[in-house]
Amino acid sequence: MTTSTATTIDVPPTESDRQKRRRLIREERKLNGRQGIAGWLFVSPALIGLLVFLVIPIIVALYISFTNWNGASNPLGGSAKWIGLDNYKKLLTSDSLTRTNFFRSVRNNFYFVLFVVPAQTLLALLLAVLVHQKALKGRGFYRTAFYFPSVTSSIAITLVFIFLFQGTGAVNKLLDLVGVKGPNWLQDQRGLFHQLLRVFGVDSSPGWGKHTLMGLHLWDWLSGPSTSMCVIIILAVWTTSGTFMLMFLAALQNIPEDVMEASQIDGATTRQRFWRVTVPMLRPTIAFVIMLGTIGTWQVFDQILLAGKTNPTMSTPAYLTYQLSFQNSAFGTGAAMAFLLFMLIIVLTVIQRRFLKEKI
Amino acid sequence: MGDTTTVEAARQKRRRRLAYGALTLFALLYLGPFIIQLATSFKTDPDAATHPLSLWPNPFTMRSWKRIFGFSSDSSVDFVRWLFNSTLVAVCITVGRVSLDSLAGYALARLKFPGRKLVFGLVLATLAVPGVVLLIPRFLVLKQLSLFDSYPGMILPIAMDATGIFLMRQFFLQVPESLEEAARMDGAGVFTTFWRVVMPLVRPGLITLTILSFQGSWNEFSFFLVSTISPKYYTLTTGLANLSSGSLGSGTQYPLNMGAALLTTLPVAVLFFAFQRRFVGNQMAGAVKG
Known part of the structure; x- marks a missing residue:
């Protein structure tokens, strides 16, 4: 897989070229090794940044969502208590x-x-x-x-x-x-839909609108922006x-x-x-x-x-x-x-x- | 036959007139607010309040602009500092993003290293995280690293971004591989090849990333809101938000507000007009990819 790059393709696979080809493969291997190190060197500043400032914090925030942390102390230390699904x-x-x-x-x-x-x-x-x-x-x-x-x-x-x-x-x-x-x-x-309904003479909630859904009257759910x-x-x-x-x-x-x-x-x-x-x-x-x-x-x-x-x-x-x-x-x-x-x-x-x- | 063509021509003429009418109306709607904003910044407070629609300041005054640039006895609002902070932070973030994103983008496009697929997957995954989820995590990490309320804290967390890495990777993928091989044959190392051979070839990409990064960090608001607390770290956006909410005692000084808002808009506007083609091109290229 690693040897099938363009460098070797350029070389015709004749008997006389065998040695040259071997040398090229050897060089290619060396190059791949060098590329491996270089690759990680190139990618790590950005990668570390993304991990430290994005990925890990998101995971910690997910943990926080199961605690009662108040933002002041160390969230992973003692004062933030695990409260399970209470927040949700x-x-x-x-x-x-x-x-x-x-x-x-x-x-x-x-x-x-x-x-x-x-x-x-x-x-x-x-x-x-x-x-x-x-x-x-x-x-x-x-x-x-x-x-x-x-x-x-x-x-x-x-x-x-x-x-x-x-x-x-x-x-x-x-x-x-x-x-x-x-x-x-x-x-x-005032909600847009409420104001429209008012034009048609409906200016307060009918009986069914008094039912609540998730703490909000049905009438309020239908308010519009x-x-x-x-x-x-x-x-x-x-x-x-x-x-x-x-x-x-x-x-x-x-x-x-x-x-x-x-x-x-x-x-x-x-x-x-x-x-x-x-x-x-x-x-x-x-x-x-x-x-x-x-x-x-x-x-x-x-x-x-x-x-x-x-x-x-x-x-x-x-x-x-x-x-x-x-x-x-x-x-x-x-x-x-x-x-x-x-x-x-x-x-x-x-x-x-x-x-x-x-x-x- | 001749009749139908004249009818068709007349219809086309009418249609064209309608199109121009619509375009002009829309242009007014899209630029009008900026024109009113500019006019208001030269008005006195009472004039701005009583004639908000007038484009002619009466009387004409430079008071707001003098205050903005610090040539006034009233120095309660430190715009010059906000301007300095915005510039400093935006320039640092732009430099960070252009260099780190190019390095990472090149590695992901061209260098074969173990774990490359995994890293690329991670970059794509972070690309999908909606910004609103990041407010608490970012505050959290800055607190932990004692970077909260400091310049490094405002810069480091956004000095690299997945969008930029992805963008640069796309640009590097378009560079013909044979050029790099030629350089390598001549004995150039990986970094030399990258710096001397490849980077000059992706100039359009670098310019694009520079513009996007500068615009993004200049306009950034929510991240600076959660990463700082002292007024000395106010940028134009966080300072302006504070000014308008009245906590600095300037709640309804509309000319001042409009002037400061204009100052915030101006650098990006200049950049926009200078590199318009590129701005527009970027958006369009993004669309085709999507």
């Missing part, structure tokens, strides 16, 4: 405030994902199709404009959005111009669509020209071509974008920390993990929540992969 029970089965907060944050995040992922995927596809047009003047400008928000700092952008979405901010001034009175965006905790969460939804769609647009653009450029031409000759209209040719050819990219979007949106953190610290309709599992651990010193519970979120993301990824693969 507190989050999943016991009727506690922690569980209610956790499932409320799951609800908030669920609606966030439900709105952001389809919106960012569709918008990115639309932008890509618009920018992809051959005859378009200034393609570079538009592409740059749409991608730019994606490369900037989440903190800086969130600050801008907080400014734009104040009660008397730029967005409401714009809405005023068209005669709409905008809400006090970031303070408004709050007005304040909608700001973060808009922000997320705005900052991510550019990245995904580029992915779609790359895929569009990979569609063979003749496929498009053939469909054109066959008399397909632009719309038919889009739905019957372009979209099916983009299926793998759509699947990939949806998967990346789902993984990303279940981890929304920076924006919440900045804009929704005290708003219960904006807290997400990622933010709650931070709050529990770093502000309430309940690192055990925080770690358990982080791992539940981890598992959720893995399960969703696996399901999506299987589901979307079938469709492709």
Whole structure:
């Protein structure tokens, strides 16, 4: 196996060359030995870094999730007590405030994902199709404009959005111009679905809505994203669509020209071509974008920390993990929540992969 | 026949006009916030509060920018320090990632060493770990190593990354093997071959990794949030987050906030415009692979 590299292939295997070949094999062995050492030397700085700062800490954090560590002492020493599955029970089965907060944050995040992922995927596809047009003047400008928000700092952008979405901010001034009175965006905790139901005359929970599920009324489960969460939804769609647009653009450029031409000759209209040719050819990219979007949106953190610290309709599992651990010193519970979120993301990824693969 | 073509042409014209209309509207939506941000940073506090939409500061003032760059009697907010910290940390992390990721990427692409498959598997596995899971583990390890709240603590844990290793490996795999063999035949050692022959050939990859690393570490927030606690280690992102939450007594000073946010955006923006092609190319290449 080790001798079958290109060096020996260059040498014709004639009798007269036998000695030369032997020498080469010997050299090759020596080289492999040298490569073995060099390989480990090359890879070990990064490998040690990943092990020390990533792999081992994750394992220790998993251990922490079974203890009541408060963040102050040595977690492996005496003061952190092993409490088994208590942290997980507190989050999943016991009727506690922690569980209610956790499932409320799951609800908030669920609606966030439900709105952001389809919106960012569709918008990115639309932008890509618009920018992809051959005859378009200034393609570079538009592409740059749409991608730019994606490369900037989440903190800086969130600050801008907080400014734009104040009660008397730029967005409401714009809405005023068209005669709409905008809400006090970031303070408004009313759910979108609740507000829609109110239009149809339903403004409080019917009898069945009083039942509780995981510490939350069924009525509250059906709230939809709050007005304040909608700001973060808009922000997320705005900052991510550019990245995904580029992915779609790359895929569009990979569609063979003749496929498009053939469909054109066959008399397909632009719309038919889009739905019957372009979209099916983009299926793998759509699947990939949806998967990346789902993984990303279940981890929304920076924006919440900045804009929704005290708003219960904006807290997400990622933010709650931070709050529990770093502000309430309940690192055990925080770690358990982080791992539940981890598992959720893995399960969703696996399901999506299987589901979307079938469709492709 | 002639009729249908004119109808078709008219339709196409209409469609093109519609496309331009949509594109312009979107461009406004995507760039508008930055323009408002820029205008607001030159406004006075009351002007920013009463005319948030106006693009014309009235009166025009440099107050916020003077405060940001330390030319003001009010030094309660140390932006210059944040700027210094952000630069220092981002540069160190970038240097770390470019060198360590290239070394590891080369070994995984070209050097035959026992356990290579296992190491590569590990790198791929860490690639899949969602960042949100890392907050507690990273805090934990920094505490244990007494690196919490220090520059090394902010740099070392993210001075290498699986994404970069994977990226560099892909670039090294494209280098023709015959070149390395030629170098070896000439008696060059493994490191010399790597440094003199292979590295110059993967320049595009190195530039890409440099940009991505700098952008990533400049914009990094959650990791610095859990790895430091003293204000002297504030970066632009953690400092800004603190400023806006009002703990530094500046909760609603929107011009100051917008100016500082712009300062945070600027270096990456410059990098973005300078290397635009590469930024865009990277994303697109990533998509094709995926």
